[in-house]
Amino acid sequence: MGQVKKYVVGCFDDEKVLFPAVKKVRAAGYKIQDVYTPMPVHGLDHALGMRETSLHTAGFIYGITGTTTALVCMSWIFTSDWPLNIGGKPHLPLPAFIPITFELTVLFAAVGMVLTFCYLCQLAPFVKKHHFHERATDDLMVMVIECTAKTNEEEVKAMLNSNGAVEVNVQEAPVGWWLGRYDRPSKLFKTREVAY
Amino acid sequence: MSLLKYESTLREPLVDGEKTYHQVTEDICRPVEEKANTGWKIGFTISVALLLFGIYSVYREVTYGIGQWNLNKTIGWGWDITNFVWWVGIGHAGTLISAILLLFRQGWRTGVNRAAEAMTIFAVMCAGQFPIFHMGRVWDAFFVLPYANTRGPLWVNFASPLLWDVFAISTYFTVSLLFWYSGLIPDFATIRDRAKTKARKLWYGVVSFGWTGSTKHWQRHESLSLVLAGLSTPLVLSVHTIVSFDFATSVVPGWHTTIFPPYFVAGAIFSGFAMVQTLMLVTRKVMKLDDYITLGHIEAMNKVIVLTGSIVGIAYLTELFMAWYGGSKFEYDAFYKYRIAGPYGWSYWTMMTCNVISPQLFWSKKLRRNVAFTFIMSIVVNIGMWFERFVIIVTSVYRDYIPSSWSVYYRPTIWEVGFYLGTFGLFFTCYFLFSKFAPVIAIAEIKHVLKTSGESFKEKMDVIEKESVDHFAHEHAHAH
Amino acid sequence: MIKEQFEITGRYKQWAYALIGVGVLALVLGFVFLNVAGDANSFGVTKYWAVLMHNSIYFLLVAVAAMFFISATTMAMGGWQTSMRRVPEAISGYVYVGGAIALVILLGYVFGSQNTAIYHWKDAEHVAHDKVLTWKKGFLNPTFFSIATILVIGIWMALSYWYRKVSLAEDAGAPGDRSYFWKTIIICAAFIVVYGLTVGSTTPWLWLMSIDAHWFSTMYSWYTFASSWVAGLSLIMLFIVYLKNQGYLEYVNEEHIHDVGKFIFAFSIFWTYLWFSQYMLIWYSNQPEETVYFQPRLHGAYQGIFYLNLIINFVAPILILMKRSSKRNYATVTFMSVVLIFGHWLDFYQMIMPGSLKGDVNDGNSIGLFIFDMGVAAGFIGLIMLIVGNKLTKASLLPKNHPFVKESIVHHT
Known part of the structure; x- marks a missing residue:
């Protein structure tokens, strides 16, 4: 007030x-x-x-953050933190990381954007x-x-x-x-x- | 900004009758503001009863263990996973309608998107129950979360399709919820500002987040919707894709086939639209919203049903062809001995009839616009899509590699059936609550298209329609 | 004065003829240097036929994709593309010549050539010793192949012809007469069904997947569809931009370019999605009879092309076309279209070559002849330019009596 x-x-x-x-x-x-x-x-x-609003740019940045988070975490866990042999696959099974990477990209972008939207519009x-x-x-x-x-x-x-x-x-x-x-x-x- | 509101008169109006902005508000808010009618009360009671039965069934399973579901061989999960995939599939239409159709500028989505999105969220909630309670020790469900633990492997297996599912379903649920709710905020504000009772003012004041309708906020809101739609579009595809990976990454005959991802997605959209039809046909009748959910809307959705049904049909035939063409004995047997024939052959033919053959009737415009027929078809499709999952899961597993998993007389126990009925209870309880306490049609979006697609406004377009193209272009396109 | 009537410029013609000349030259030189008159199963002969098949099938499917664009947008009651509708119409006009060429090449190969390296199922003696091919004999045999091929190409031609006829009749008809529109709805519905049963399923199995005759993938046809579809959209974009630059298509503006750009962007991702689904599932389950397909592509001479394929067709469009402003920029969309047409040509290349040139896969011999591939491709491009240009002159560029034409004019993304 x-x-x-x-x-x-x-x-x-x-x-x-x-x-x-x-x-x-x-x-x-x-x-x-x-x-x-x-x-x-x-x-x-x-x-x-x-x-023009730059909300979508923020969304892009959040998305990239999600991509990086997913890839870095999973690669680190599977190659250095606790390498396991799963089905004879390489320790860095890149194709198997794609689904989670994608999901986190979307999740980060969506949640980040909605929060930013609420913050900017004071909702x-x-x-x-x-x-x-x-x-x-x-x-x-x-x-x-x-x-x-x-x-x-x-x-x-x-x-x-x-x-x-x-x-x-x-x-x-x-x-x-x-x-x-x-x-x-x-x-x-x-x-x-x-x-x- | 062109002030011209023009749409070809070839298109049917999306809003019937003489409507003003205020009339739209009145019509859509009325069910929220009126007392619940008897139909609603009866339906709600039945739903809650089903839900309670479901809760009791789950209680049995949690207390006494998964023996209550006769789970002692692989096929034992047939029923539950079928239900899981079925519900997830249904949960695809809402986001498809709001996201993909938004990107494709299909105007008719405005009438049905809000309810369809709500349906999506409830269906995903129902779907989630199955894997969660299927774990047996449901109190250990947090084991699926990726955090460094002391249980041995230290981390979850990121290369497992089941874990992808955890990420996919939870992301899908979250994003759908955000998408749905961000669209609801302005409409809640509409109800808040016309509320007469104190309780309603308080409640809708809280849930509308202090929305004012400022132009800047609308601009951001539009941008948000567009980006969320852009994100949701691949997300919808990814969710059922990942569900299909659960099967397709394995080496079980009948499961391992590369067409699974897009074919599952098409099937999901197919079943989702059927469920939207079921709900919309009832909703428009009970709530008297047939000015907003018109025959045109129903016809458009029926077109999607015949399209996706046919895509699914091509996929079925492709699979069948490849089972032969591939020349693998196991693959061949899975299809030609255990699917189209054998003790479960009836389920395959039920699926084929309901999903591929009967939707072809929608090539007829008359049938597409027939409400009763559409309603029956929507049920038929839902049955067919349930059987699709049943066929895929059961017929591939009941003749697994290990003879000890063989089973011809697979049937669910009463508590499994109870659990399934319980999810219907959950779904409809949620839907009834939603339809009572929230506007089932996106008010702001209807107002947005009213002056181009409203019936009374379209009548005025005959004059424009008669103009020559050059004259029209000269008059309007450059009058920005 | 609005320029609604396209006239081919001399320069355009020169280019088209020059490219055709390059193509013919490449064919002649190839014939001589690859010693095509020599031993039927030599590397040279196989390469020669494979190149012909690659280009004729690819460009035919691209033209068919233009017809699919018309059908899909018509069925979806899309109004926005009406003002540029004549462009995909003209491109689908290539179906006659392109279809005839593909027909001659495919049937010529099956019946006229002694070579059996590409379709080794056509060699009866080989099939008799090959258990898998014997099993598949009902589908993979010259008779069925030729009947199906003639039928498929014939139906595509017939439907394209029919559509064009109605579309032109609408121009001549009375303004406000919608019967033509409803007629196109029927044609387009028929075409969608045909497209699903040909490009969406059987045709790629027969023409392309049968090169790796032992191998199979249920995704294959949808993947092929996605590839040709993106290329088709890109070609539509190129012609629109060209016509705009020449001062035609007055009612087409950035809004329309933006929408075609969105299609290209979205379906590039869709293509990647199908690529990934097929690759990942085969990689994950790791069964020898399936991984055999990726073995020569992922290891050995084709490795570079395997990754280049992904970079060109996925990374480039997603990075370049993501921004709204780049989808509205004529230079960017032109660049991207050219890149994608090449990219999907390359995708077809890696579908066809490794399977055809089995024995020579790892010595790099086939990749070394890339210039020959490009030369033949140039000939086809010249031919497309000539035919599409010609078709464009045949009718007004604005279907002025189409019921959605006014929507298209005021279209706003």
Whole structure:
């Protein structure tokens, strides 16, 4: 629970309206903090100017780690730690190592990536975040524009309204996440002074 | 980003009826939010009863030893390993649907992938029971783990296909679970945000991990799904491949054949799709989800069934041909004396009829789209695939090299049967719980394809369809 | 103006004829220097025939793989490949000439040559003394071989012809008429079945596995399929890139290249999977009647090719094509396609040569003649260029009435 910021929130119910609105809001120089959507909207990340994620690169590194771990461990065990004659095969039966090597590659890559994903997106049980609109996971695409000291809220609201937003409001919300439960309302920031 | 939502009108809609995003949410969340109906309660009770019987059977086996399964010669494991391979095979369709069909961009997967993945996980759980309890002293099951121990060989044997199995099945289970759950998170968040009761808010709040639907998160989520799909695709192949290695690396006639890996994989996909059909046909009816699991979905899955059934058929014939062509007496006998003929000949012909001959009926479009027929076929295929494993295992082992292992009158004991029934109990208990407490259809993914493949949206595409190609290309493709 | 009508350039023709010339020259020189007119079972004669069989079978299967590409994507209702559909169509046009060549060579060898080193099952006297071959006589005999070969090649030709006919009729038909599409569905379904029963099972046993007549592997046909399939995809890719560079195929872009690239990548891994399954199982159970196949390949003169095969066909594609950007890069995919077509040609080489040249396996004699192999291959490549180029000129490059053509245009990976 850190800083509290002020946001102008505009809700859209159609991608066809959302995309031009995103374009205009960005062109006007406002900072779109995020757009919350109920499903992945292809191209929205580019429209918002986000860079590509490098999650898959991380996955590749985890995978390589798995490959190396499997090969190194098995080779060391079978050749130097405890060599055994199994069915007259060589002590380094490479073809017989392939299945386990493959499995560990996949295991490391998958587990590593999911954990990285959860870490980057701050996803875990009992994590709670501010939700700008409860229908953001149902049928609304919620555009959240961060206000600075210079921002004229009314102007932003008018802009969103004229660009097809079906609902526009201003919210104060804490940045980041905190531990909490969704069945209890959080009164964490309402009473506090809002600091910009 | 092209704002154009276009799909050829030749394709059937994937979502029937007039749907909006909100309607999709409503339809799919309804079973979770409503009280369980009588059908669900009855089914769940039967499943739990079966599970309890299974638990008792396992209790007998653990307490009194594997003598309860009449295990005194190699064929004694016939039933249990058949069940193991059968369940693992069933556990292949889910990941195939979500992974391979995702990579191949088969849009129809969205309707069935969530339930199929869940089925995968439950089937793998059931499969795992068999080798674990087959160990006899189940409390020593940790012996399979690779750590430096003081038991003699110090390490496990990394060159043994059985150990590969340990790695393959556990990896497969883990990765499938992660894949499934990472897809569920956004849908759990949907239920959380519309929850009315406190308990539901708490529960779905916990399991949805604080998902907000941020664009950046979706971007990562998409990347994650794609890479997990890419990883799962070879993984699916590897799992049944390794199961087939259990047999094929040996020098038992009828087992040692190089086609086993891809042939087992094809068979696994075949049986997995049959099980998905069985479950989906019931689910769409009971939960009234036939707008989302349409006849088009059923037809597509039936096409996969006829394809994989035929691949399996080619493999059967290849094996049969090679048993002759190879000119090895033992190989020849295994097939021509003990498989297609002999005391277990009936099981071979059951397998052939159920797996190769009867699926050919699906060449008919009418039958592919017939719900009742599909349901019967899905059961037939599952029976056939069970017999495939029975044939491979039993007919090769009952005339093993040592005459003392010979046996014609092999049959499982009541506790083995009980164990098998128990895994059905486990499977369906899990599935019933899943269908009650989680959305059985991927909500976000349906919304993603709604505007291209929804019925009411497709009607609007007739106009586009009439445009000339040049005009279309000029208007849309470059309007990025 | 959209260039939908391909015209062969002079340079393209020059290249094709030059390559054919190289091939003919290699054949003539080979005929002279290998002393093909001499003793029927000499090394030279065996090598000559083996090279002819290697190239004619390989390139025929590659062309058939292009037809398989059409059939598989049609049956799966794949829309994305519609805008480049004419390329595999043109490649499958090689089936007529290539099929005829393979037919002449195979039947010519079985009936016209005294040589028995490649198919030693055709020597009745030898078979009579060989218990294993006597056992297999029902399958491995000249009569069955020739009937099956004629039938198989004939059916491939007929189905390719039929498909092409319907596909061209669709262009001439009314826009929005989908009856042609449903007709192609039937042809493609028939082709898939035929493909499964030929390339997927019997044909490789008959043409290739029977070279090592005692040996057997149930995987063999599927392995051969995977090999020719990857090569077929690579050839499709090469022609697409060529046409793009010439300014054709306006509606094909990186998205489509990416998807073909994904196919090449995935099936290279699939090929490796089958390679590994076959090799590992034989290695693991270690039975002499099976390991005999790998003995000459893994030890002796072919060792280098054995490992090179894996490096080219597995390590290279997995490392180079893994990245998304490299599957979208014209230069990379071209390079990889060329490498893979060579790689699988090499794979066929190591399937055919060690078994054919048994006695001469270890002296390195056969490997030393690699330049001759390459020369003949060049001739076949030239022929493919000529025929495929010709086929491409015969129709518009865009099947504009195909029901999926618009999907293909807006295709987005």
